[in-house]
Every structure is written in C-alpha cells, then in structure tokens.
Amino acid sequence: MFTAAPMRDDREGYGLVTRTLHWGMAALFAWQFTTGIVRVVAEDSPVDAFFWSTHYSVGFTLFCLVVLRGLWGLANLHRRPPHAGPSQERLAASLGQLLLYGLMIVIPPLMIVRAIGLGRGFTVYGVQLVAPGEPWADRATFAPLADAHVILAWTLLACIVLHAAIALYHGFVRRDATLDRMVKGSSALPLNPGPDRP
Structure with missing residues (x-):
C-alpha cells in the first residue's frame, strides 16, 4: 500500500521538505560552482558569458533558500x-553543518x-531589486569584499566535497542509515552498525 512521504522530519529520517531543499540546493550549487570554474578557466569566452550571466541570480536564489532551509531546520530541530557514530563524530557533524550554513549565509551578501x-x-532574473546610484566609495574600498567572497566560496566548495565524501563513506563503507535518510527519508539500516557488520 502506498504511503505518502511525511513533509516534516522525524527521528527516523528527513521529510520531503528537507530533502527537496537539500537536493535542490545541491543542484544549484553544482551550477553555481560551474559558473565560477568556467570563469577561471575560460574568462571572456562565449561559454563564460553564458554561465556568468546566471551567477548573481542563482547566488541570490541560494541565499534565499539557505535562509528558508535554516528556518525549516529550526522548526524541526527536536524532530x-x-x-551516527560516537560523541566526537556527532559533534564534528554538528560543527560541520554550522560551518556550511555560516558560509552559505555570509558569501552572497x-x-x-x-x-x-x-x-x-x-x-x-531581470528584475531590478536595487537601482544603480551614486557609488559609496571607490573599487579599492570594496576590494576586500570581493577577495573574501572568492576565498570563502572556494572554502565552501571544499567543505561541500568533504561533506559529500563523508556521506558516501556512511552509505557505502560504514553502511549505516545516514545517507539513506537524506535520499529516501528513512532507512532499514542501523544508525550505528556493529563492528561485525559486513
């Protein structure tokens, strides 16, 4: 019998809203970092012009989504x-998530x-949110913001790659419920497999 996936998170797994936000943002981040990499390797080319034309809009979308996702996460915090894992690993996972959220919040602004x-x-997306006007200062004054944006963006990419590697480790080496819960919503796998588990 078909059972609709729960919208909210619970102690067994992540609900449909959390998983949709997670994988939707993953796809947008893949696009966003593609625009950055193309910018580095093929600046001023037609390919760069195509990808870079989306950079600000996609970045703003990701900023809005991370705020929404953070609010949704707080609403589901106790659910x-x-x-998985011993206390040190659980602490590392929590700190890693805070770092990811912090970077995602800081970088776009x-x-x-x-x-x-x-x-x-x-x-x-072609909609002018803030009209052009008189500069507040010269380019040199705002250069540190551009530098910080670039450095933190590549730091975020490194954190995302590490996050994905750890998720794959949980799914295919440790074979616990961690990856299943974000892919399927729940899992029949144990949260903390014993040492004799194949």
Whole structure:
C-alpha cells in the first residue's frame, strides 16, 4: 500500500521538505560552482558569458533558500534524526553543518553589498531589486569584499566535497542509515552498525 512521504522530519529520517531543499540546493550549487570554474578557466569566452550571466541570480536564489532551509531546520530541530557514530563524530557533524550554513549565509551578501556600493545596483532574473546610484566609495574600498567572497566560496566548495565524501563513506563503507535518510527519508539500516557488520 502506498504511503505518502511525511513533509516534516522525524527521528527516523528527513521529510520531503528537507530533502527537496537539500537536493535542490545541491543542484544549484553544482551550477553555481560551474559558473565560477568556467570563469577561471575560460574568462571572456562565449561559454563564460553564458554561465556568468546566471551567477548573481542563482547566488541570490541560494541565499534565499539557505535562509528558508535554516528556518525549516529550526522548526524541526527536536524532530530531526540523530547523527551516527560516537560523541566526537556527532559533534564534528554538528560543527560541520554550522560551518556550511555560516558560509552559505555570509558569501552572497559580500558581493551584493559590493555591487550596490559601487553604484551598479542589483538585478535578479531581470528584475531590478536595487537601482544603480551614486557609488559609496571607490573599487579599492570594496576590494576586500570581493577577495573574501572568492576565498570563502572556494572554502565552501571544499567543505561541500568533504561533506559529500563523508556521506558516501556512511552509505557505502560504514553502511549505516545516514545517507539513506537524506535520499529516501528513512532507512532499514542501523544508525550505528556493529563492528561485525559486513
């Protein structure tokens, strides 16, 4: 008999809203980092022009989604499934999630403030959210924001790659419920397999 997936998280797994936000944002981050990598290896090419034209809009979308996801996570905080492993691993997982959220929250506003501060305004998907105006200061003043944006963005990419590697480790080496819960919503696998588990 078909059972609809729960919308909210519970102690056994992640609900449909959390999983949709997670995988939707993963796809957008893959696109966003592609725009950055193309910018580095093929700047001013037609391919770069195509990808880079989406960078600000997708970045703003991700910023909105991470705020939404954070609020949803707080609303489900006491319902969410526990992390696997001993206490040190659970602490590391929690700190890793806080680091990811922190980077995702901080990175987009750096360039939004820079664009507005330089008088360029801010446009998302062709909709002008902030009109161009008088610059607040010169480019040199806002250079640290651009530098921080780039450094933190590559740091975020490294954290995402590590996050994915750890998830795959849980799914295919440790073979616990961690990956299943984010893919399927729940899992028949144990949260903490014993040492004799194949």
